[in-house]
Amino acid sequence: SGKKDLLGLRLLITAGTNVEALDPVRLVTNRATGRMGYAVAEAAVARGAEVTLVTGPTQLDLPTGLAAVERINTGLEMYEAVMKHFSESDVYIGAAAVSDYRPKETHKQKLKKSDGPLLVEFVRNPDIIATCGEKRAPHQVLIGFAAETENVLENARGKLIRKKCDLFVANDVTQQGAGFGVDTNIVTFVSHEGDESLPMLPKSEVANRILDKMLQLREGRFVK
Numbered sequence: 001s002g003k004k005d006l007l008g009l010r011l012l013i014t015a016g017t018n019v020e021a022l023d024p025v026r027l028v029t030n031r032a033t034g035r036m037g038y039a040v041a042e043a044a045v046a047r048g049a050e051v052t053l054v055t056g057p058t059q060l061d062l063p064t065g066l067a068a069v070e071r072i073n074t075g076l077e078m079y080e081a082v083m084k085h086f087s088e089s090d091v092y093i094g095a096a097a098v099s100d101y102r103p104k105e106t107h108k109q110k111l112k113k114s115d116g117p118l119l120v121e122f123v124r125n126p127d128i129i130a131t132c133g134e135k136r137a138p139h140q141v142l143i144g145f146a147a148e149t150e151n152v153l154e155n156a157r158g159k160l161i162r163k164k165c166d167l168f169v170a171n172d173v174t175q176q177g178a179g180f181g182v183d184t185n186i187v188t189f190v191s192h193e194g195d196e197s198l199p200m201l202p203k204s205e206v207a208n209r210i211l212d213k214m215l216q217l218r219e220g221r222f223v224k
């Protein structure tokens, strides 16, 4: 049922959080639940797309009908999984909250506490979507997400340009009904054509609007 307007399109979608181990017991992670990325994957499958989902750990059930799934924990693992599939994709949607940093060292044994403070050195993880932006072929469409707490649109526009994407889906995670762990979102589409604010919508509807916008950006690509 419904329109199959994504038939023949290969989508690569990342979703959820990353988990970085400090030692065999302790983890560093973030608040992303995977809801937005899973909603996009589910909507895309329903519209006939061939979807590869790269997912961090989540409580959610996997959408049915995926072409492939890569389950990862760390930012580096997510990077590797994305690079394996990127060149075979028509569209990349980076909905995951990738760890910007990982502990420089994962200790083999549980760290012992002392009376003093604990200093942990973190090193940068690769920027996955920016790497895709560097490697992109002309036909590929790249979509990123910017969850912000301030200067939402300026930050999203900066990322759109720096990471060589076609669209950023910006949201202010401090707003009621937006961001982590809720079923609705309030987003603005930031593209090279300008900004478009959407009302508060269920994440399933936001997902379909993102896919509509993606199709529009693809068409623009081919007529230009």
Ligand code: C5P
Binding pocket: 014, 075, 094, 095, 096, 097, 098, 099, 100, 125, 126, 127, 128, 129, 130, 143, 144, 145, 146, 147, 159
């Ligand atoms: O710069 P910031 O992390 O806010 O950008 C968010 C966007 O960049 C999201 O689409 C996210 O998936 C992607 N990202 C990434 N690799 C990183 C950090 C963010 O792909 N290391």
